[in-house]
Amino acid sequence: MTKYDLLQDTIVKRICKGIIIALLLAFRLQPQTTYAHGGVIMDGGFTPEYEWLVLSANSPLVEGLNLMSFVIYDINTYEPIDGMRVEVLIAHPSSRVECCNADEHVGPIELEADPENWPGDYSYPLPLDGFGNFQLKFIAYKSNSDEPAIEAISTMLVLPDLNNITPEPNPNLIPPDETGVITSPLSAPGQAESPLEAPLPGITEDIAITGTAASTSQSEQTISASNGSTTQAPISGGTTAAVATTEGETLLDKLRRQWILWTMAGLIPLAMLAFLLFRPSVDELVAQKEAELAAEADDDIEDFEEGLDD
Amino acid sequence: MISSLENRRIRFDILRIPLLGHFLKWRHSRTAMQIVLFALAAAIIIDGLFGTQLAAKNVATVGVWVHYRGIVVFALLLVGNLFCAACPFMLPRKLAKWIGKPTRRWPQFLRNKWLALVGLIFIIYTYELFDLWSSPWWTAWLAVAYFATAFVLEAFFTRSSFCMYVCPLGSFNFLYSTVSPTQITSRDLQTCRDCVGKECINGSETQNGCDLELFVPTIQSNMNCTLCLDCVKACPHDNVALTVRPPGDELFRQNWPHRLDLAFLAIMASSVGLINAFGMTPPVYRLELYLGDLFNTQSEAIVLGFIYIVSVVLAPLLLAYSAAWIGRTISRQTISLNRLLMRHAYSFVPLGLAIWTAHYLFHFVIAAMTIVPAFQDFFARTLNWPILGQSDWQMPARYVPSFTSVQVWQSIIMYIGLFAAVGLTIYAARNAHKGEANGRNAALLEALPWIAVLLVIAVASGITFLLPMEMRGSPLGG
Numbered sequence: 001m002t003k004y005d006l007l008q009d010t011i012v013k014r015i016c017k018g019i020i021i022a023l024l025l026a027f028r029l030q031p032q033t034t035y036a037h038g039g040v041i042m043d044g045g046f047t048p049e050y051e052w053l054v055l056s057a058n059s060p061l062v063e064g065l066n067l068m069s070f071v072i073y074d075i076n077t078y079e080p081i082d083g084m085r086v087e088v089l090i091a092h093p094s095s096r097v098e099c100c101n102a103d104e105h106v107g108p109i110e111l112e113a114d115p116e117n118w119p120g121d122y123s124y125p126l127p128l129d130g131f132g133n134f135q136l137k138f139i140a141y142k143s144n145s146d147e148p149a150i151e152a153i154s155t156m157l158v159l160p161d162l163n164n165i166t167p168e169p170n171p172n173l174i175p176p177d178e179t180g181v182i183t184s185p186l187s188a189p190g191q192a193e194s195p196l197e198a199p200l201p202g203i204t205e206d207i208a209i210t211g212t213a214a215s216t217s218q219s220e221q222t223i224s225a226s227n228g229s230t231t232q233a234p235i236s237g238g239t240t241a242a243v244a245t246t247e248g249e250t251l252l253d254k255l256r257r258q259w260i261l262w263t264m265a266g267l268i269p270l271a272m273l274a275f276l277l278f279r280p281s282v283d284e285l286v287a288q289k290e291a292e293l294a295a296e297a298d299d300d301i302e303d304f305e306e307g308l309d310d
Numbered sequence: 311m312i313s314s315l316e317n318r319r320i321r322f323d324i325l326r327i328p329l330l331g332h333f334l335k336w337r338h339s340r341t342a343m344q345i346v347l348f349a350l351a352a353a354i355i356i357d358g359l360f361g362t363q364l365a366a367k368n369v370a371t372v373g374v375w376v377h378y379r380g381i382v383v384f385a386l387l388l389v390g391n392l393f394c395a396a397c398p399f400m401l402p403r404k405l406a407k408w409i410g411k412p413t414r415r416w417p418q419f420l421r422n423k424w425l426a427l428v429g430l431i432f433i434i435y436t437y438e439l440f441d442l443w444s445s446p447w448w449t450a451w452l453a454v455a456y457f458a459t460a461f462v463l464e465a466f467f468t469r470s471s472f473c474m475y476v477c478p479l480g481s482f483n484f485l486y487s488t489v490s491p492t493q494i495t496s497r498d499l500q501t502c503r504d505c506v507g508k509e510c511i512n513g514s515e516t517q518n519g520c521d522l523e524l525f526v527p528t529i530q531s532n533m534n535c536t537l538c539l540d541c542v543k544a545c546p547h548d549n550v551a552l553t554v555r556p557p558g559d560e561l562f563r564q565n566w567p568h569r570l571d572l573a574f575l576a577i578m579a580s581s582v583g584l585i586n587a588f589g590m591t592p593p594v595y596r597l598e599l600y601l602g603d604l605f606n607t608q609s610e611a612i613v614l615g616f617i618y619i620v621s622v623v624l625a626p627l628l629l630a631y632s633a634a635w636i637g638r639t640i641s642r643q644t645i646s647l648n649r650l651l652m653r654h655a656y657s658f659v660p661l662g663l664a665i666w667t668a669h670y671l672f673h674f675v676i677a678a679m680t681i682v683p684a685f686q687d688f689f690a691r692t693l694n695w696p697i698l699g700q701s702d703w704q705m706p707a708r709y710v711p712s713f714t715s716v717q718v719w720q721s722i723i724m725y726i727g728l729f730a731a732v733g734l735t736i737y738a739a740r741n742a743h744k745g746e747a748n749g750r751n752a753a754l755l756e757a758l759p760w761i762a763v764l765l766v767i768a769v770a771s772g773i774t775f776l777l778p779m780e781m782r783g784s785p786l787g788g
């Protein structure tokens with residue numbers, strides 16, 4: 001081995017090591033904790049005039065702020081409907097009063113519209129403080145009218161936040177104009193058809209809650225079983241959060257929620273086993289390769305043409 | 311070649327599985343599967359044209375852009391080219407052949423994948439430009455256009471010219487089925503040598519042979535195989551097997567070494583996958599605004615076209631030829647750049663499939679169950695025949711996994727794809743330098759620039775998957 005080869009060998013090894021380290025580091029990048037618009041469909045329905053969807057930017061819903069969108073379309077033309085006033089009332093799982101009224105429940109919280117960029121879309125980060133089955137009542141009014149055009153009650157399971165982290169944008173990770181970035185939901189015909197005309201608005205305002213907010217103190221929180229029954233178990237303090245997880249979301253819920261991923265996880269050992277069973281031996285690979293190399297392309301064409309002629 | 315080939319070991323023949331094997335060998339099995347997909351295609355077209363135009367609620371958009379794409383990539387990974395096997399666009403083929411009575415063969419200069427590659431890029435470009443994912447109506451027309459194109463070409467040209475040379479979806483499936491764990495092969499080569507009729511390719515009175523002109527004993531690759539199983543049904547000696555093989559096995563054997571079109575398809579399909587994912591994230595908006603200002607235009611077609619030409623065509627080619635040139639220079643070879651490109655293009659296949667899979671995984675798992683209320687809506691509202699009951703739109707959310715866990719899976723998929731790609735490129739270089747003095751070093755030097763290119767694409771994809779994405783609409787990790 002010459003001096004040049006030795007040097008070359010060392011360089012190659014160092015570069016390889018560098019690449020491996022780079023590979024390992026590459027995907028340790030932190031995700032951008034930005035709000036996104038739309039996402040998971042939580043509910044949907046229609047009236048004689050309108051069709052609507054409720055979308056959540058987060059899944060699963062975790063206690064704290066969750067960006068919710070209520071999108072409204074004309075049921076005949078499927079044009080997004082702007083100019084409405086949309087409010088939400090939130091019934092905590094512990095509420096013993098039927099959903100929803102402004103005296104007993106959180107809200108009304110008015111959803112914000114951005115018709116220039118997201119026509120037909122009314123969104124706001126809603127405070128779901130607590131866990132269990134919340135009920136959200138969305139009420140849409142035509143402009144200059146106090147008569148509700150749409151009333152929809154959606155039940156949503158909210159999980160406890162074990163890390164006690166609210167999904168607020170992290171200003172250290174996100175450029176200012178990207179905080180509260182909005183991306184369009186699947187259900188948005190006509191929305192953001194041209195990003196050239198769709199700058200990225202931010203949601204920076206504080207949450208304004210009007211009306212009488214229901215008590216959401218941690219010590220007074222109760223949980224209800226995920227099947228929607230009224231079983232309630234008072235808990236207190238953060239130490240019970242783990243218990244609350246298992247009670248708030250049953251094992252069946254967890255399995256159901258993750259079923260595709262669990263199925264895929266189950267396939268991995270099967271695939272590995274299959275690979276071990278069916279992989280060719282080295283001798284076999286060598287023999288096949290040699291046979292293929294020995295074969296002449298002309299023979300192939302002749303055989304092929306014979307086949308065609310026959 | 312057949313005379314010099316040796317029998318491959320049949321590790322496991324799927325066609326020997328009771329019931330399943332009988333069904334697959336049944337003469338009308340493909341037609342039966344096609345009828346199922348044809349019915350789904352009909353639902354897509356009807357709901358797209360006459361149903362609700364809310365994309366999230368429509369069978370056309372949910373079925374095509376969430377389920378079709380998701381299921382296709384998982385089928386390719388776990389089984390094989392199942393969509394082509396049951397392709398609904400080929401169901402009206404007999405009618406087309408009967409009407410057209412074609413005698414022409416597909417033009418010689420188009421017997422390659424260039425047209426399909428252009429078609430693939432064009433479809434992804436129009437998907438982005440016209441927001442096809444948010445338009446049931448246009449999605450339905452896309453399906454109609456696909457049926458029409460397939461019908462016309464089948465009526466004009468002999469054999470399966472559309473599948474072999476035109477269909478972008480088919481070419482995508484062909485390319486990534488090279489990773490699949492199944493392959494058609496002959497059980498005993500001697501039987502093929504002694505076979506007089508060669509029915510597997512020529513057909514018989516009652517059964518077509520392979521319309522894509524693949525001769526079973528010489529099949530070394532899944533490329534161009536639609537898994538139609540016509541060869542199985544035509545073989546009078548029951549000598550065709552659908553065997554299980556290690557996933558990606560053929561990529562290590564480099565079975566299409568002299569096809570620049572396939573090399574370009576492999577490289578560009580991965581860049582199309584990346585740009586397709588990137589095109590749904592916020593930075594692309596800023597890029598478009600910037601380019602719009604730069605070119606002084608408000609035309610998204612122009613700006614997006616520029617982005618596509620640069621990122622899907624020019625940048626990958628520049629990277630690939632640079633890698634080939636650097637590798638050739640530092641490993642002191644005299645081989646042509648195209649030959650090097652073809653040698654290392656195989657490594658883009660697992661990486662590209664990883665990008666597509668990671669991308670579609672998210673869309674599929676967060677909306678997997680929306681197909682149920684979408685079909686309930688289709689029957690109840692579009693057809694006014696509520697046999698599935700009224701739609702329950704609160705149900706799908708109960709089956710959505712956490713975004714964080716999906717992201718972990720995306721990372722795992724990307725890692726697997728990247729390591730497979732790096733392994734392939736090192737293997738290809740080592741294989742090429744086998745037996746040479748100091749060949750090991752030369753191989754590593756040749757492979758290094760390719761590893762760098764693969765790394766760039768993988769990291770770019772990884773970053774893209776961490777961004778909030780349209781339609782996925784999630785604050786990842788938030």
